Amino acid sequence: MTEGSRPSMFETVKDHDEKINNHEERIGALEKVDQKHEERLKELEEQSIKLENTILKTSTETREVMREQTEKQTEKLFELLKTAMGIQSTRSTQNHxxxxxxxxxxxxIVMKVSGALLGLLSSGGLLYYYVTEFWLK
Incomplete structure (x- = not known):
């Protein structure tokens, strides 16, 4: 190319061809990077689904364990309450x-003593005792 002159058509086409090849290489590199990003995104989505399933399964298992423990504790408390009420009832019955x-x-005792006194009085034994002890002495 000469100074002050325009490049020849061949040089211009060659320059454009190099630029196009350069752009094609860049586009290919960008497509590879984009494909890697797509693969990572898909992998992240799969991991997210696995994590979600694990959390749901664990949550379900935890709820089941908690429900079972609550039922067992309720049954134990009911039995304890029933036993306590039985003891209270037994104590009340024993006191009565x-x-x-x-x-x-x-x-x-009152009936036997009063019966004995009545027997003594009706047979005259107490009257006899009273008379002999206090009047005849």
Whole structure:
């Protein structure tokens, strides 16, 4: 190419051909990078789905374990409450029976003493004792 002159048509076409080849190489490199990005994106999506499934499975298992433990604890508490109520009822029954036994014993003693006194009075034994002890002395 000479100074001040325009490049020849051949040089211009050659220059354009080099630029086109250069652009084609860049486009090819960009397509490869884009393909790698697509592959990574697809891999990330697959991993995300796997993670989501794992979380859902773990959550379901955790809820099941919690439900089972809650049921077991509720059953144990119910049995404990039932036992406590049984003990309370037994204690109440025993207290009532003890009071009844005490009053029954008192009533039996009173009946025997009053029966003995009545027997003595009706047979004249107490009157005889009174007369012999206090009047005849």
């Amino acid at each position: 029976e003890f009071k009844m036994l005490k009053w029954n014993t008192i009533a039996t």
